[in-house]
Amino acid sequence: MDLASVDELLTTTRSVRKRLDLTRPVGREVILECIQLAMQAPTASNAQDWRWLVITDADKRAAIADIYRSVGAEYLAYAAKETSDPQTQRVYASAFSLTDTLGQVPVHVIPCLDNRIDNSNMLLAASAWASIIPAGWSFLLALRSRGLGSVWTTMHLAKEREVAELLGIPATVTQAALFPVAYTIGTDFRPASRPPAETVTFWDSWEHC
Numbered sequence: 001m002d003l004a005s006v007d008e009l010l011t012t013t014r015s016v017r018k019r020l021d022l023t024r025p026v027g028r029e030v031i032l033e034c035i036q037l038a039m040q041a042p043t044a045s046n047a048q049d050w051r052w053l054v055i056t057d058a059d060k061r062a063a064i065a066d067i068y069r070s071v072g073a074e075y076l077a078y079a080a081k082e083t084s085d086p087q088t089q090r091v092y093a094s095a096f097s098l099t100d101t102l103g104q105v106p107v108h109v110i111p112c113l114d115n116r117i118d119n120s121n122m123l124l125a126a127s128a129w130a131s132i133i134p135a136g137w138s139f140l141l142a143l144r145s146r147g148l149g150s151v152w153t154t155m156h157l158a159k160e161r162e163v164a165e166l167l168g169i170p171a172t173v174t175q176a177a178l179f180p181v182a183y184t185i186g187t188d189f190r191p192a193s194r195p196p197a198e199t200v201t202f203w204d205s206w207e208h209c
Helices: 003-012 030-040 058-082 086-104 124-146 156-169
Strands: 048-056 109-115 181-185
Touching: 003 086, 003 124, 030 048, 030 124, 048 058, 058 086, 058 156, 109 124, 124 181
Parallel strands: none
Antiparallel strands: 048 109, 109 181
16 A cells, blocks of 8 residues: 555545636546445444435535525634634635535535434434444545545535425435535645644543643
């Protein structure tokens, strides 16, 4: 295994919002390839209960964007102004820009769980999320390796039922995220600024370094 290539993939798979190519078509085949790879991720009790909803219809993407904007635009604009950290300001500003372009992103992908966990205890809820989050991240890594990008968004979940009605998602299904997918403008993504691992890692007991 080429560790350098693996490490580059892991450290440069960024949240892509402004550098999504809104004009280049994304084929069905590449989306299915990425989903197939994502399905290699583990699932709790081998349930394999991930489901993937891919939206390419322009009217439905526009409607999803309207819902996303109705939830997030005001909050993201306010948050970008309130934080004093430059990196966080850039993140909020980038997220706000997506409220204007989301409907133009050629493909939306909604990873789902084929069950509901609304009233589950922590063990069951954690197991359920552990069945979809690894697959979702594998999907984003697979996109990156093929010159595509996305961002893990959850803003639309504030109006999950509206999106479910729009897309015919059964009431027994849980939406986990929304991935706007497109080819990226350039591929020169860099690692993010993060603190040293030693500063956030404890050994044997909390706050024991």
